[in-house]
Amino acid sequence: MEPDGGLDNACERARKWILDRGGVTSIPSWGKTWLAILGIFEWSGCNPMPPEFWLLPSYFPVHPAKMMCYCRIVYMPMSYLYGKKFVGTITPLIQQLREELHVEPYNEINWSTKRHLCAKEDLHYPHTLLQILLWDGLYTFSEPLLNRWPCNKLREKALKVTMDHIHYEDESSRYITIGCVEKTLCMLACWVEDPNGIHFKKHLARVVDYLWLAEDGMKMQSFGSQVWDASFFLQALLASNLSDEIGPTLKKGHDFLKNSQVS
Structure with a gap:
């Protein structure tokens, strides 16, 4: 689709709506994650999602296993992709989107200042001071250490443990997981681990379980009754x-x- 394509200039109107709110840097955290994966955002503009939390003892109060299942199985692949800092291939389309969706030149954006931004339409519950302090502490102190030797060995171990959890959840649900959001994230994490691996292929085989053809086109459902x-x-x-x-x-x-x- 062209930049000004769509019914009634839908693309142009959508782009204007985004730019009027400061560009895609004001997208919520899940959106920041997906845009970082696509290469339209930088991981340094995302708040930390360290996979090292999976290394904590299970009795630890903030162990991810204590999260509600929907939070846990979203955080699990997200933390893996964050730890890997995975970014897809930067194509001409991605470069064009970088120009269209940001209000300043991409290479001049101060990404660290964008981590807490969220458009008022999406800010249903403002971040607490404790959340901000925790994220800032992890961002400023933990992440630089965990990406340098010898602490990067800890990150490698955390990524392996996280992937083990992903495989366990996948196999327990026969690669359906518990929803379309979790499904796509876990499938992508398996592809990043091994594009030709059996886990990714098993994920692909279950994609059709989420797709259905409605009167107005193909859709991906979350849950059926x-x-x-x-x-x-x-x-x-x-x-x-x-x-x-x-x-x-x-x-x-x-x-x-x-x-x-x-x-």
């Missing part, structure tokens, strides 16, 4: 005392529930 709905319908049918008459229906419903299990 098919199992939930089917289980309630089956319970209602069983309570009706009509089992003899609807035996084939109950059998098909049972087979559907059994085949829908991920572990």
